[in-house]
Amino acid sequence: MARKTGSHSEITGPRIRAEASRLFARHGFAAVSMRQIAAAVGVQAGALYLYTPDKEALLFDLLKTHMEELLAAWHTEPKGAEPLEALERFVRFHIGFNLMRSEAVFLSYMELRNLSEANFAVIEGLRRAYETELEEILKAGQAAGALSVPDTKLATMAIIAMLTGVNTWYREGGRLSRDTVETIYWDMVRKAVGA
Amino acid sequence: MARKTGSHSEITGPRIRAEASRLFARHGFAAVSMRQIAAAVGVQAGALYLYTPDKEALLFDLLKTHMEELLAAWHTEPKGAEPLEALERFVRFHIGFNLMRSEAVFLSYMELRNLSEANFAVIEGLRRAYETELEEILKAGQAAGALSVPDTKLATMAIIAMLTGVNTWYREGGRLSRDTVETIYWDMVRKAVGA
DNA sequence: TTGAAGAGTGAACGTGCGTTCAGTTACCCT
DNA sequence: AGGGTAACTGAACGCACGTTCACTCTTCAA
Numbered sequence: 001m002a003r004k005t006g007s008h009s010e011i012t013g014p015r016i017r018a019e020a021s022r023l024f025a026r027h028g029f030a031a032v033s034m035r036q037i038a039a040a041v042g043v044q045a046g047a048l049y050l051y052t053p054d055k056e057a058l059l060f061d062l063l064k065t066h067m068e069e070l071l072a073a074w075h076t077e078p079k080g081a082e083p084l085e086a087l088e089r090f091v092r093f094h095i096g097f098n099l100m101r102s103e104a105v106f107l108s109y110m111e112l113r114n115l116s117e118a119n120f121a122v123i124e125g126l127r128r129a130y131e132t133e134l135e136e137i138l139k140a141g142q143a144a145g146a147l148s149v150p151d152t153k154l155a156t157m158a159i160i161a162m163l164t165g166v167n168t169w170y171r172e173g174g175r176l177s178r179d180t181v182e183t184i185y186w187d188m189v190r191k192a193v194g195a
Numbered sequence: 196m197a198r199k200t201g202s203h204s205e206i207t208g209p210r211i212r213a214e215a216s217r218l219f220a221r222h223g224f225a226a227v228s229m230r231q232i233a234a235a236v237g238v239q240a241g242a243l244y245l246y247t248p249d250k251e252a253l254l255f256d257l258l259k260t261h262m263e264e265l266l267a268a269w270h271t272e273p274k275g276a277e278p279l280e281a282l283e284r285f286v287r288f289h290i291g292f293n294l295m296r297s298e299a300v301f302l303s304y305m306e307l308r309n310l311s312e313a314n315f316a317v318i319e320g321l322r323r324a325y326e327t328e329l330e331e332i333l334k335a336g337q338a339a340g341a342l343s344v345p346d347t348k349l350a351t352m353a354i355i356a357m358l359t360g361v362n363t364w365y366r367e368g369g370r371l372s373r374d375t376v377e378t379i380y381w382d383m384v385r386k387a388v389g390a
Numbered sequence: 391t392t393g394a395a396g397a398g399t400g401a402a403c404g405t406g407c408g409t410t411c412a413g414t415t416a417c418c419c420t
Numbered sequence: 421a422g423g424g425t426a427a428c429t430g431a432a433c434g435c436a437c438g439t440t441c442a443c444t445c446t447t448c449a450a
Contacts, residue, residue: 012428028308029225031309035408044429045430046411049409050427054408054409154376154379157360157363161360162357176346184345184346187345188387188388191386192383192384192387193383207397228436229438229439230436239398240439241401242397242399245397245398249439250438
């Protein structure tokens with residue numbers, strides 16, 4: 001048999017990406033075979049090559065899409081007028097978005113080393129662009145006297161690491177609601193860099 | 196030929212672990228073959244099995260040893276008498292130790308999913324024991340009124356994530372000395388959870 | 391001097407890998 | 421009605437994997 005009824009590329013393409021993301025996040029890129037991905041989608045391995053030139057390109061596509069969506073989502077977020085408000089928005093946005101996309105976030109941190117040098121540079125560039133968004137907030141806050149940040153680069157890295165860390169322990173339906181977590185983290189960040 | 200002069204198990208064993216650690220950290224557990232490790236050591240693949248029952252046991256040994264050394268090193272550290280001093284010691288210890296062992300730290304965060312369930316539980320237990328060390332400091336500080344920590348569990352995770360994040364960007368001989376980094380991070384932590 | 395034990399070799403085992411491709415089917419357009 | 425094409429199959433390619441094992445060489449105690 002070939003081509004089951006109702007099966008189209010607009011369906012199979014996204015499903016391949018979804019299953020690949022799930023499997024890569026769970027077991028790691030190198031530990032997941034094209035045959036496993038195909039089986040999860042319900043096709044033969046060969047069919048995957050209608051949607052991706054090779055395995056690495058599939059990973060790259062997932063990472064690139066994620067980073068671009070992260071940046072796009074941040075840019076549509078309403079900006080805070082004052083430095084402290086801008087920082088709070090960033091903190092809440094980062095925690096919220098990352099919890100919504102935990103699989104892709106995990107991938108973006110863990111599987112960079114499986115990329116070719118050129119592809120790595122692309123993802124790295126997108127990540128740096130995102131980090132710069134936070135650093136600009138900190139710089140502006142420092143300049144306005146609303147924040148006390150001895151080294152904005154370090155503070156940027158520290159805050160992002162701290163916020164992203166939520167993904168390692170947060171479970172939906174756990175002890176704390178997402179909003180409570182955001183509030184507690186915002187409280188710590190505010191105190192850490194507040195004037 | 197077999198056995199070159201001056202070649203002993205007391206030399207080969209540690210070299211295997213060292214090369215495996217290096218390669219696993221660089222390329223990921225699943226992406227490194229036993230033959231690659233053997234080649235780096237300068238033996239044939241079969242020889243590795245004189246030192247480990249299988250590939251996963253080799254990884255488990257690396258992770259377990261690292262976590263045990265981390266806990267042992269922390270326990271020999273002089274304790275601070277007061278809560279704030281104890282917390283400062285923890286912050287500086289964590290950054291310092293992790294920078295000294297960046298390969299093993301990387302492995303301990305990235306390769307847990309390649310462990311069997313039983314082995315995973317062991318490493319997880321050790322990690323939790325380490326986290327508890329920090330949480331106890333925070334609890335004591337909160338009780339003594341020296342710290343203001345609304346949720347000690349969250350603060351524990353936030354601080355550890357923030358500190359461990361140093362490993363992702365710190366490079367020896369870079370812009371900032373290790374001590375400067377420790378001081379800046381300690382400053383942020385103190386403000387974040389200080390009373 | 392000898393022989394057991396230690397350390398390592400090198401070939402082989404079956405398996406699963408990423409990828410290719412000729413062939414097959416189902417749908418759409420005319 | 422029927423031909424073209426998009427979607428997919430299933431088998432095959434060569435290769436690398438983890439692991440085993442009979443064997444060889446070296447060392448050292450008795």
